Amino acid sequence: MEKKKVVIALGHRALGNTLPEQKEATKRTAKIIAQLVKEGAEVVISHSNAPQVGMIHMAMNEFGKYHPDYTYAPMSVCSAMSQGYIGYDLQNAIRAELMKEGIYKPVSTILTQVTVDTYDEAFAEPVKVIGRVLNEQEAEEEENKGNYVTKIGDGYRRIVAAPKPQKIVEIDAIRALLDAGQIVIACGGGGIPVLEQGTELKGASAVIEKDYTSGRLAEQLDADELLILTSVEKVSVNFHKQDEEELGEISVAQAKEYMAEGQFEANTMLPKIQASVEFVEQGEGKKAVITSIDKAVDAYLGRTGTVIC
Numbered sequence: 001m002e003k004k005k006v007v008i009a010l011g012h013r014a015l016g017n018t019l020p021e022q023k024e025a026t027k028r029t030a031k032i033i034a035q036l037v038k039e040g041a042e043v044v045i046s047h048s049n050a051p052q053v054g055m056i057h058m059a060m061n062e063f064g065k066y067h068p069d070y071t072y073a074p075m076s077v078c079s080a081m082s083q084g085y086i087g088y089d090l091q092n093a094i095r096a097e098l099m100k101e102g103i104y105k106p107v108s109t110i111l112t113q114v115t116v117d118t119y120d121e122a123f124a125e126p127v128k129v130i131g132r133v134l135n136e137q138e139a140e141e142e143e144n145k146g147n148y149v150t151k152i153g154d155g156y157r158r159i160v161a162a163p164k165p166q167k168i169v170e171i172d173a174i175r176a177l178l179d180a181g182q183i184v185i186a187c188g189g190g191g192i193p194v195l196e197q198g199t200e201l202k203g204a205s206a207v208i209e210k211d212y213t214s215g216r217l218a219e220q221l222d223a224d225e226l227l228i229l230t231s232v233e234k235v236s237v238n239f240h241k242q243d244e245e246e247l248g249e250i251s252v253a254q255a256k257e258y259m260a261e262g263q264f265e266a267n268t269m270l271p272k273i274q275a276s277v278e279f280v281e282q283g284e285g286k287k288a289v290i291t292s293i294d295k296a297v298d299a300y301l302g303r304t305g306t307v308i309c
């Protein structure tokens with residue numbers, strides 16, 4: 001059995017949107033992670049957090065209404081809470097599945113901070129959708145608080161800045177655990193965004209795109225593979241058009257051509273392709289795979305998914 005160092009990026013489908021959904025979804029996801037471990041994958045897991053961070057932010061602000069000395073809950077604090085909440089469900093579910101398989105491996109969640117650039121242009125143009133669908137009145141209330149919203153379909157969603165990840169502050173701790181044969185959940189929700197100010201790290205009002213951070217994590221751990229688990233088995237060109245075509249194995253050059261043609265939707269598929277390309281360009285033999293959570297094991301074994309290498 002081939003041992004491979006794999007960074008797994010879990011999307012919405014692997015986690016669900018609400019508390020009960022997350023409890024169930026993480027159990028299903030944990031079974032898949034345990035299968036990957038059985039197949040020889042040494043895994044570090046990162047994950048989405050947009051629904052959860054939005055929910056936490058809303059709950060914190062609701063709580064504040066009843067406390068006169070309450071201050072606005074910073075997005076960075078909500079990101080930290082989302083890492084703890086998702087990590088808690090995920091690490092327990094993975095631990096249980098590994099035990100069922102007779103595998104002993106400690107599983108832990110590392111609260112991970114990721115630096116961003118104060119001058120990142122993303123701060124001027126919020127695009128990252130978080131939280132649940134809002135009605136018109138709720139959207140107006142958010143705007144009155146100084147938050148941003150966008151109309152999607154019949155409703156509204158909150159949007160925040162999504163600056164690019166720079167340094168993963170806790171990378172040495174993540175690497176030490178991985179090297180010790182342990183399973184690590186890290187960089188959840190793209191990492192808690194922080195600004196470096198001298199010796200201090202100051203929380204930034206943003207949510208980092210987890211696909212970009214996952215790519216950065218895979219680079220810094222010198223992983224063999226970046227496995228992005230989303231809701232489609234394969235990436236398509238001409239997506240949702242009559243001549244839609246699913247992609248199997250493509251080269252970095254092909255991926256770049258498709259990106260230049262605008263084949264991938266910004267803020268959903270484009271970050272996955274971009275992160276894959278940047279990771280694969282790091283060195284000989286690196287591979288990025290994009291597939292659905294349900295097909296993860298097949299894709300890991302080379303039987304499906306869109307592979308960029």
Ligand SMILES: Nc1ncnc2c1ncn2[C@@H]1O[C@H](COP(=O)(O)OP(=O)(O)O)[C@@H](O)[C@H]1O
Nearest residue numbers: 011012230231232235236239263264265268269
């Ligand atoms: N070219 C494309 N090929 C396949 N899926 C695409 C494409 N462009 C956009 N998508 C959409 O991207 C979605 C995955 O992105 P997103 O929901 O942000 O993922 P996740 O939460 O899993 O990270 C798919 O469900 C699909 O609807």
Ligand SMILES: NC(=O)OP(=O)(O)O
Nearest residue numbers: 048049050189209210
């Ligand atoms: N932080 C992040 O990228 O979350 P989503 O994948 O849920 O948008």
